[in-house]
Amino acid sequence: MQLRPILSSLRRHKLAAGLVILEIAVACAILCNAVFLIRDRLARMHVQTGVAENELVWVKTDGIDSDSAAPLVERNLLALRGLAGVKAVAVTQTLPLSNSSMNFNPTMDASGTKQGPNIAMFIGSPGYLQTLGVTLQDGRDFNDADFGGMNSWMPQSPSIIVTRALAERLWPGQKAVGQAFWIDKSRFNVIGVVDHLVRGELRGKASEYVAMFAARPSPMLSSLYALRVDPPARDRVVREATQLLVKLNSQMLISDKGTYAEMRADYFKQDTAMAWLLATVCVALLVVTALGIVGLTSFWVAQRRRQIGIRRAIGASRGDILRYFQTENFLIVTLGIVLGMLLAFALNLLLMTHYELPRLPLYYLPIGALALWLLGQLAVLGPALRAAAVPPVVATRSV
Amino acid sequence: MFAYYLELALHSLKRNKVLTALMVIAIAVGIGASMTTLTVLHQLSGDPLPNKSTQLYYPQLDPTSRNNTSPETQLTYIDAMNLWRAHKADRQTIVVSASIKVFGPQAGAQPMGLSTVATTADFFPMFDVPIDHGSSWVPADDDSKARVAVISKTLNDKLFGGANSIGKSIRLQKWDFRIVGVLGAWHPAPRFYDLYGRGAFAGGDDVFIPFATSRDLADLGIQGNGMDCWNQLTDQIHLENQPCLWLQFWVQLDTVAKADAYRSYLVHYSQEQKALGRYHEDRLLTALPDLMQWLDLNHVVPADVRLQAWVSFGFLFVCLLNTVGLLLAKFLRRAPEVSVRRALGASQRAVFAQFLVEAGLVGIAGGIVGLLLALLGLWAVRHTPADYAALSHLDLRMLLTTFVLAIVASLLAGLLPAWRACQVAPALQLKSN
Numbered sequence: 001m002q003l004r005p006i007l008s009s010l011r012r013h014k015l016a017a018g019l020v021i022l023e024i025a026v027a028c029a030i031l032c033n034a035v036f037l038i039r040d041r042l043a044r045m046h047v048q049t050g051v052a053e054n055e056l057v058w059v060k061t062d063g064i065d066s067d068s069a070a071p072l073v074e075r076n077l078l079a080l081r082g083l084a085g086v087k088a089v090a091v092t093q094t095l096p097l098s099n100s101s102m103n104f105n106p107t108m109d110a111s112g113t114k115q116g117p118n119i120a121m122f123i124g125s126p127g128y129l130q131t132l133g134v135t136l137q138d139g140r141d142f143n144d145a146d147f148g149g150m151n152s153w154m155p156q157s158p159s160i161i162v163t164r165a166l167a168e169r170l171w172p173g174q175k176a177v178g179q180a181f182w183i184d185k186s187r188f189n190v191i192g193v194v195d196h197l198v199r200g201e202l203r204g205k206a207s208e209y210v211a212m213f214a215a216r217p218s219p220m221l222s223s224l225y226a227l228r229v230d231p232p233a234r235d236r237v238v239r240e241a242t243q244l245l246v247k248l249n250s251q252m253l254i255s256d257k258g259t260y261a262e263m264r265a266d267y268f269k270q271d272t273a274m275a276w277l278l279a280t281v282c283v284a285l286l287v288v289t290a291l292g293i294v295g296l297t298s299f300w301v302a303q304r305r306r307q308i309g310i311r312r313a314i315g316a317s318r319g320d321i322l323r324y325f326q327t328e329n330f331l332i333v334t335l336g337i338v339l340g341m342l343l344a345f346a347l348n349l350l351l352m353t354h355y356e357l358p359r360l361p362l363y364y365l366p367i368g369a370l371a372l373w374l375l376g377q378l379a380v381l382g383p384a385l386r387a388a389a390v391p392p393v394v395a396t397r398s399v
Numbered sequence: 400m401f402a403y404y405l406e407l408a409l410h411s412l413k414r415n416k417v418l419t420a421l422m423v424i425a426i427a428v429g430i431g432a433s434m435t436t437l438t439v440l441h442q443l444s445g446d447p448l449p450n451k452s453t454q455l456y457y458p459q460l461d462p463t464s465r466n467n468t469s470p471e472t473q474l475t476y477i478d479a480m481n482l483w484r485a486h487k488a489d490r491q492t493i494v495v496s497a498s499i500k501v502f503g504p505q506a507g508a509q510p511m512g513l514s515t516v517a518t519t520a521d522f523f524p525m526f527d528v529p530i531d532h533g534s535s536w537v538p539a540d541d542d543s544k545a546r547v548a549v550i551s552k553t554l555n556d557k558l559f560g561g562a563n564s565i566g567k568s569i570r571l572q573k574w575d576f577r578i579v580g581v582l583g584a585w586h587p588a589p590r591f592y593d594l595y596g597r598g599a600f601a602g603g604d605d606v607f608i609p610f611a612t613s614r615d616l617a618d619l620g621i622q623g624n625g626m627d628c629w630n631q632l633t634d635q636i637h638l639e640n641q642p643c644l645w646l647q648f649w650v651q652l653d654t655v656a657k658a659d660a661y662r663s664y665l666v667h668y669s670q671e672q673k674a675l676g677r678y679h680e681d682r683l684l685t686a687l688p689d690l691m692q693w694l695d696l697n698h699v700v701p702a703d704v705r706l707q708a709w710v711s712f713g714f715l716f717v718c719l720l721n722t723v724g725l726l727l728a729k730f731l732r733r734a735p736e737v738s739v740r741r742a743l744g745a746s747q748r749a750v751f752a753q754f755l756v757e758a759g760l761v762g763i764a765g766g767i768v769g770l771l772l773a774l775l776g777l778w779a780v781r782h783t784p785a786d787y788a789a790l791s792h793l794d795l796r797m798l799l800t801t802f803v804l805a806i807v808a809s810l811l812a813g814l815l816p817a818w819r820a821c822q823v824a825p826a827l828q829l830k831s832n
Contacts, residue, residue, distance in 0.1 A: 015819065016727050023720040030713045037706075062500050062512065065618070152635050184631050246509070253500045273783050274703050281432065281714050288425055288714075292721035295421055299728035355702060390806045 006328050011241035013300070020296055021336045024372060027289045028340025029347050032368045034278045034285075036348070036360055041271040047207070049096040049264070050163070052133025054231045055087070057238045058095060059245060062253040063223035073217035076248055077125070083240050085233030090128035091217055092226050095260070097267040101200025102153065106181035106188070108170070116181055117169060120199035122212045123155055123221055129194075129212070131228045132385050135162055136337035139177040139192030142214040146191070150220045154183065154211040161192040184274070191206075201267075215319060234259045246284075278383035286375060293379035297325060301387040308387055309394030318388040326377060333376035337369045373378030400749070401756070403408025408757035411733070418729060419761070422722050426765025426809055432711040434793075434801045438773070438781060440708045441797060442790045447587040451527060452690040454489075456650050456658060458482060458665055460700070461684040462677065463629040463644070470684040471698070473595060473627065473644040476614075477677070483519065488650035488665050489657070490521040493610045495646050496596035497621040501606060502570040503558045513554065513605040514597060515571065517613035517621045523549070525651050526592060529583030530553075533565040536579055536609060544615040549580035549607040569606070574616055576608060588790055589699050591690060595625035595647060599699045600787040603804030614639070623647075661785025662687050681772045702788075715808070722761070722812040730754055730820035738825035750821040758813020759806060773801060 008019050064072050073091055080089045094100050102121045108114040126147050129136070139161070148157035167176035167190070180189045187209075197210045215221050225245070229237045238257055245252055264273070301308075308321055348360040412419045441696055446452050459470035460478055460634060473647040474482070479493050497514040502508060522528070523535035530557075536547045555564055568575045589599035603820045617636045623645050630642035638645060652658040662685070737750055773793065780791040793801075 015815070016724060016731075019720055019724040019727065023717055023724065026720065027717050028714065030710070030717070034710065062510075085441075152632070233763060251500075251502075251510060253512050255498070255512045269783075270703060270785065272700075273785065274707070277707055278710065281710055284428055284432070285714060288428065288718055288721055291421055291425070292724055295418060295725045296728050298418075299732060301727075303732060355706065 003327070003331075006324065010328065012332070016296060017332055020293065020332055021339060023289060023292055024336025024376075025339035025343055026331055027285050028337055028368055028372055029343035031282055031285060031371075032312045032340075032360060033347050033351060034282050034363050035368075036364060037351075037357070038069040038275050038278050040291040040357065041275045044202065045268045045271055045275075047097075047198060049198045049204060050132075050134050050194065051096055051210075051260065052228060053260050053264065055133060055234075056095075056131075057227050057229055057234050057241070058257065058260065058263065059225045059227075059238070059254060060256040061223050061225070061245060061249075062255060063219065063246050064249070064252075065219050065222075066126055069219045069222050070217045072126075072249070073222045076225070076245060077217075078336065079248060080227060080241055083227075083237055083239055083244065085230045086227055087230070088127055088131040088228040090125045090131040090226055091221055092122065092124040092128055092132070092224050094224070094262065095132075095226065096198040096200070097202070097264055098200050099267060103199075104183055106183050108181055110182055110185075110187070111263055112182065112185070112269050117209055118206060119166065119209045119211050120209055122197065123150075123215050124212070124226075125215065125217050125221065128226070129161070131226050132197075133228060134194045134197050135211075136161075137193045137195050138175075139190070141192060146214045147216050148214070150215050150218045152365050153220055154186070155215040156232060157214045158186070158188050159191045159214055160188045161194055161212040162190055163194055163197050163210045165196075166210060167193050168317075169209060207283040274287065288334055290375055290379040293329065293376060294383060297329065297380050297383035298386075301325070301383045301390075304387075305394055308390040309392055309396075312390065312392035321390070322384050325380055325387055329376045329380040329384075333372055339371055340368070340372075341365050400752070404753045404756040405760070408760050411729075412760060413731070418725060422725050422761050423764045423766055423768060424726075424807060425718045425721045426762060426812075427768035427772055429471070429711075429715035430765060430769025430801060430805045430808070431776055433708075433715045433804070434769065434773035434797065435776030435780065436708040436711040437705070437800070438777060438793055439791050440700065440704050442588070442792075443667070443704055443787055445588075446691060447589060447591045448527065448690065451651075454651050454653055455525070455690040456488075456652055456661065456687045457693045458648055458650060458661070459666065459684075459686040459688070460669060461680060462672070463642075464679045465629055466680070467684060470686045471627075471644050473623075473625065474648050475642075475644055476639045476644045476646060478672075479646040479648050481668070482648060482650075485664075485668075488661060489653050490525045490651040492519045492521040492525055492649050493646055494522065494593050495517050495610070495613075495621055495623045496593050496604060496647065497619075497623065498597075499571050499606065499619060499621065504567060504569065514603075515599075515606040515608065515619075515621060516593065516596075516604045517608055517610045519610050521651075522592075522607070523580075525649065526587070528585055531581050531583040532563045533578070533580040535607075541609050541611050544611045545609060546574060546576045547579045547609065547614055548576040549582060550578055551582050551603055551605045552584055553603065555581045556603040571606070571608070571616075572619055576606075588787075589694065591694060591699075592649065593623075593647060594694075594697050595623050595645075595700065597624065598786045599697075600790065602789075635731045657685065658689075661818060704787075705782035706805070719808055719812050721814055722809065726758060726761075726813055727816040727819060730816045731823075733820070734823045737820055737823045741823070741825040747821045751817050754820050755810060755813050758809050758817065761813075762806045762809020763802075765809060766802045769805055770798070772803050 077089050080086060103118050104121055105118055106116040108116050129141050142159060146157050146159040162176060171179050176190050176193050180187050198207050227237060227241060242254055242257055255354050351357050460474060461467055461470040462475055462478060463471060483491055483493055496514060496516040498512045500510045502510050503514045519541050520536055520538045531552060535549055540547055546547060555561060564578050568577050577684045586603050613619055626645040628643040628645055632641050634641060652661055665685040665687060669678055669685055672678040673683060742749060777793060781788050
């Protein structure tokens, strides 16, 4: 295949060829960054929360604000446990990705001089580890004696269970069980370590800085009921649990309820919407670019019918003509890709200054290039085949 | 001449239907995407009180010892009460909200969780809140901690079937409040007056009660959603003396001179508090942003919405490049026709105008289809679960913008091809044919 005739013909169509190159370049820049943004969102959405997501349902109420809160909540828990399909029940004060989180900064010594990182506090009633479905990695679960009262918002029991992420942050390289931290002069001892548990909202590395505290139901721990159920029974249990709570507590307000899967979907709704939008734009971009190539090549084929006829008459095969247009397209797309890569990096730099985004990984470039080459070849195939079908006799006809 | 060009353009567009459709669709999809995102952006960044936003300000102070670089975004109880009692502005009000359990007048009815705002009497005249029945409470009610409430039109429709409910009562948790006013339809978006309650684009509030009453009945727990404490709390319920920032404060200052005077007052107030031993920073920070600056400072427009707008404009740009390429190819293919016209005496300008008319026609068609696509896009946005979804409607201004954008874009796309077409040298073309 000779490149010379292709290049000289392109040189005669500088403007049109330049426009296609620019179009491919801009499309390439947007595509690379859009796909990168989609991957970024999807990665966020793949977080492992640590709870038994398929088995968990919840009912959020306005709580019980009276001295008799403890027995009333105990009664509610007992009744909920009796529903068909329910395996375990507890009250907690928050759930992973619920968008509500109580945070504190502990001190790492009794004198209160060495401050620790920001940690989310999970508090739950007896059996809440089994209810949430978090798995112990080391140490032991809370036993009955570990559950105590609450002093305002602070659990009085000194026993805590931390996540592995928090243990590695606070005591790197050491065994976490047996360690302690302090909140306002009160000492808390680590009795166990769990694999994973994400706090009320994602915070990058600190997403899993969670400490689990143990407390019996009280006015401060009476509003959020978590139920672990057989997966097929989830929707029914949500309905029945709500009805049961309203029946048992005449003035109770059910502020929200649902399965854990819904809570998680709700947390990521913005990311999901954004990913869909970007994906739609990507597809639309590819279609528009392909149609642009089809349109332009069709014109060139129509314009060069006579030249094609002459080439065929003096011995060029159909394959030669086909390859001519394919090579021409390959050259144009390659130039577009080269320019597009530079644009993609410029766009990425711009996005990095305005949004919290990492740098575009280099392996996006060959993948993007391959996709655009394929697209170009697919788009050019139709017009090129039409060109190859031009009979040599055209050469002998005048206009 | 224009009519003739129009006829020529229509003729030419009809001759090559597939290509025309391609160009129209490319422009339409680009316009549709950009107008959808632009409309959402426009509605989210709009001025919620266009007639008054320049007179409303949000004082900021710095009572914590956190080595801040900018003043705090909420006030402590003590500072809010001091500024409110000082009456240095034309009007001033404290705002804080929470979801409260409310019982309607029917016995045995299920309770509702309603967004309740605790504020002061100036709130209603300050923010031009329309009132259908009765009136807002008076400053004396603030002082006497009266158990009075103003309710929204929505709640009045729901509880009382839209009748005049003045004098009736509703129960907030376990306390009865007498209704003194019913609002007219009022849905400011964003809910600028309370950015630390629910989301800025969440639905309206249903109950308004005097702030002093909400403190008197502290167990109601109206504490906002963004309470920020810089020291250990000793009491969760009675926040009057706690080291916590949880109140929003607005002042109305009718002239720029008054705003400047209020700025100096804030500085003076901070120094006074430092002398009293309440403030400790060496550099006392204060600020007085106006309403729009305050919204900006709080990033009320979600970053994603801006990103979406940029992405769709990038897309529109590609669509336009595409159209430029297609128009160019098309116009150049008609070089013989151009040379005949030129040889018969048409000027370059005439040829240029002829091709621009054709490009403009493509733009108008693209604009119409794009508008339909934008309506479809906004319908889709309304069905997303985002807080601001319900706001997404096309108003007249955006409708016009769509058309202007479509036509300007297609004329821009037509400029280069038309210019190239009118450069055709007639003699050369005629000879070669």
